[in-house]
Amino acid sequence: MKLKSRTETADPKRVKAMLSLEDDAVSYKLVCDRITELSSEKDSLRGQLITLVEVVGNRDDKGNVVAATSKFKVTIQNRRTQKLDPDKAKEILKRLGLLAQCEYTEKLIDEREVALLVESGKLSTKDLEAMVNLRESKALVVKDLPQ
Numbered sequence: 001m002k003l004k005s006r007t008e009t010a011d012p013k014r015v016k017a018m019l020s021l022e023d024d025a026v027s028y029k030l031v032c033d034r035i036t037e038l039s040s041e042k043d044s045l046r047g048q049l050i051t052l053v054e055v056v057g058n059r060d061d062k063g064n065v066v067a068a069t070s071k072f073k074v075t076i077q078n079r080r081t082q083k084l085d086p087d088k089a090k091e092i093l094k095r096l097g098l099l100a101q102c103e104y105t106e107k108l109i110d111e112r113e114v115a116l117l118v119e120s121g122k123l124s125t126k127d128l129e130a131m132v133n134l135r136e137s138k139a140l141v142v143k144d145l146p147q
Contacts, residue, residue, distance in 0.1 A: 053074050
């Protein structure tokens with residue numbers, strides 16, 4: 001911690017807080033670095049386990065591959081999600097004459113137009129504030145300083 005001058009007296013609470021900040025920032029950065037390393041190690045082990053389970057495991061009635069050790073049951077679960085491909089869906093529905101039945105138009109508010117209404121005085125800032133949902137979040141970023 002650096003003070004503005006050697007003769008300047010510092011508030012003891014502030015000095016203690018600065019020292020604590022330094023210690024906590026160092027600890028936080030070390031934990032973040034460990035998490036990054038552990039995440040990489042986890043991904044590597046996951047890949048190895050998948051390969052091993054595929055070699056020694058058995059497929060169950062749901063299509064999952066299961067392997068067991070003396071301590072663990074390791075399963076590769078099949079998970080699927082389905083979502084329409086909009087381009088393919090439009091092509092097929094159009095060909096069958098069903099597109100209009102399945103499409104809808106969603107009316108959206110043009111935020112630029114709202115801003116212009118406020119600028120022109122047709123919409124008050126009070127009304128604008130009533131329209132806006134404010135969400136706040138905090139990001140904590142700890143970076144190494146150049147030495």
